[in-house]
Amino acid sequence: MNLRNIFIATAVSLALTGCGLYKKYEPRTEAPANLFGTSLAPEATEGTSIARMSWRDVFTDPHLQALIEQVLTSNTDLASARLAVEKSQAQLQAARLAYLPALSFAPQGSLSSFDGSPVSKGYTLPLQLSWEVETFGAITNKKRAARAVLLQAQMYQEVVRANLISATAQEYYMLQLLDRQLEILTATDSLWHASLDTQKSLFENGKAYSTAVRQMEASYLDVKTQIVDTRRSIRAAENALCRLLAIAPQHIDRSSWGTSTLSADVRFMQTGVPASMLELRPDIRMANHAMEEAFYNTQAARAAFFPSLTLTGTAGWTNSAGDAIINPAKLLLNAVGQLTQPIFARGQIKANYRIARLNEQDMQQHYVQTVVNAGNEVNEAMADCQAAREKTQYYSRQVQVLREAYTGTHELMDNGKASYLEVLTAQESLLSAQLSEAMNMYDSAEAVIALYIALGGGGEK
Numbered sequence: 001m002n003l004r005n006i007f008i009a010t011a012v013s014l015a016l017t018g019c020g021l022y023k024k025y026e027p028r029t030e031a032p033a034n035l036f037g038t039s040l041a042p043e044a045t046e047g048t049s050i051a052r053m054s055w056r057d058v059f060t061d062p063h064l065q066a067l068i069e070q071v072l073t074s075n076t077d078l079a080s081a082r083l084a085v086e087k088s089q090a091q092l093q094a095a096r097l098a099y100l101p102a103l104s105f106a107p108q109g110s111l112s113s114f115d116g117s118p119v120s121k122g123y124t125l126p127l128q129l130s131w132e133v134e135t136f137g138a139i140t141n142k143k144r145a146a147r148a149v150l151l152q153a154q155m156y157q158e159v160v161r162a163n164l165i166s167a168t169a170q171e172y173y174m175l176q177l178l179d180r181q182l183e184i185l186t187a188t189d190s191l192w193h194a195s196l197d198t199q200k201s202l203f204e205n206g207k208a209y210s211t212a213v214r215q216m217e218a219s220y221l222d223v224k225t226q227i228v229d230t231r232r233s234i235r236a237a238e239n240a241l242c243r244l245l246a247i248a249p250q251h252i253d254r255s256s257w258g259t260s261t262l263s264a265d266v267r268f269m270q271t272g273v274p275a276s277m278l279e280l281r282p283d284i285r286m287a288n289h290a291m292e293e294a295f296y297n298t299q300a301a302r303a304a305f306f307p308s309l310t311l312t313g314t315a316g317w318t319n320s321a322g323d324a325i326i327n328p329a330k331l332l333l334n335a336v337g338q339l340t341q342p343i344f345a346r347g348q349i350k351a352n353y354r355i356a357r358l359n360e361q362d363m364q365q366h367y368v369q370t371v372v373n374a375g376n377e378v379n380e381a382m383a384d385c386q387a388a389r390e391k392t393q394y395y396s397r398q399v400q401v402l403r404e405a406y407t408g409t410h411e412l413m414d415n416g417k418a419s420y421l422e423v424l425t426a427q428e429s430l431l432s433a434q435l436s437e438a439m440n441m442y443d444s445a446e447a448v449i450a451l452y453i454a455l456g457g458g459g460e461k
Contacts, residue, residue: 021137047147051455088150095146101131126316136306146292162458280456294360376406395437
């Protein structure tokens with residue numbers, strides 16, 4: 001076989017081998033069986049997922065909507081995420097322009113004299129062009145990897161956005177809960193103050209012991225301390241919202257507890273978990289794009305084993321012709337084509353390829369774990385929703401029963417048929433049940449918020 005045939009055979013072999021370097025990444029969308037567990041409601045259709053609802057439709061309280069709007073406008077973490085997207089866009093633009101030649105103007109001047117001779121002035125005014133020709137997908141794969149980085153930055157922005165919506169809603173409902181608790185404690189404070197006055201009156205008339213008065217006063221003072229703690233917690237919750245808003249600490253306007261509901265709660269409980277969750281969660285999409293980036297980085301590392309072709313050219317004016325200085329200047333033209341085939345690079349090319357392959361495998365494992373975590377979050381949030389809804393009716397009935405018990409016990413004490421201890425126990429039981437009922441209402445709201453975010457809600461809609 002002559003040299004020409006060997007060259008043709010080698011070129012064809014390289015071309016066929018390099019075809020795989022242009023292969024596109026295929027996104028992964030499959031989900032493990034029973035991703036959300038086996039104890040949840042049946043799957044719903046695509047259109048019924050609360051994750052496809054705008055946060056404005058989920059959180060209907062006007063004060064909360066205004067807070068979320070302000071947070072999405074002024075929060076510094078979200079602003080940083082937007083800047084990361086812009087940086088990635090600039091990197092992608094640079095990767096796209098890598099297909100084009102580089103052109104530069106590099107004038108040079110020199111002064112020379114030999115053995116006392118007159119100084120010779122030389123100059124060159126060239127335009128230099130350099131063009132790395134796309135041969136085996138090196139530039140294309142780098143561009144595709146840069147696009148995957150941009151998509152990851154966009155998904156991270158959605159993650160930050162969803163987390164901010166969730167945090168704002170949770171703090172807002174916590175404020176409403178604390179307002180409700182303060183309302184209960186204030187009413188209890190007035191009630192127990194009246195009971196304390198009654199006990200004092202009975203003691204002064206010889207119908208009660210001093211221990212009864214002290215016991216009642218101790219319980220009354222305990223309510224007073226709870227009121228102080230609740231007011232402090234309200235200040236802390238307002239400050240937490242102010243941090244999200246990036247503003248100085250101040251009062252946060254809010255509605256009363258129970259004046260607005262989460263519209264997604266009942267609707268979701270009737271529709272179950274949709275299979276479209278994988279398409280909506282930004283962290284899963286980000287993990288998918290991370291695999292995409294790793295895939296193209298591996299392809300680019302493979303391309304380093306193949307030849308690279310670089311074309312360079314120079315055009316301009318110069319009066320330097322080798323060792324001679326001529327005047328006037330003459331036109332300078334120069335063109336060079338260079339084909340580089342790596343032979344031995346101290347193992348660096350092979351190491352880079354192996355690292356890229358390992359990173360690709362690592363991103364695949366990260367994707368699997370992200371999907372599993374997502375299913376676990378949905379299962380937990382759904383279980384919390386169901387538990388809170390089931391407990392609501394029990395707490396409501398418990399408060400009603402204890403209120404009736406307290407009223408009856410107080411009437412018995414007034415008629416001398418019950419002791420102060422029985423009245424105090426009834427009062428404390430009623431207070432505990434009222435606070436637990438309010439806390440369960442908050443738990444229900446928090447569970448719906450967690451479920452909305454776990455299913456991929458909170459993005460741009």
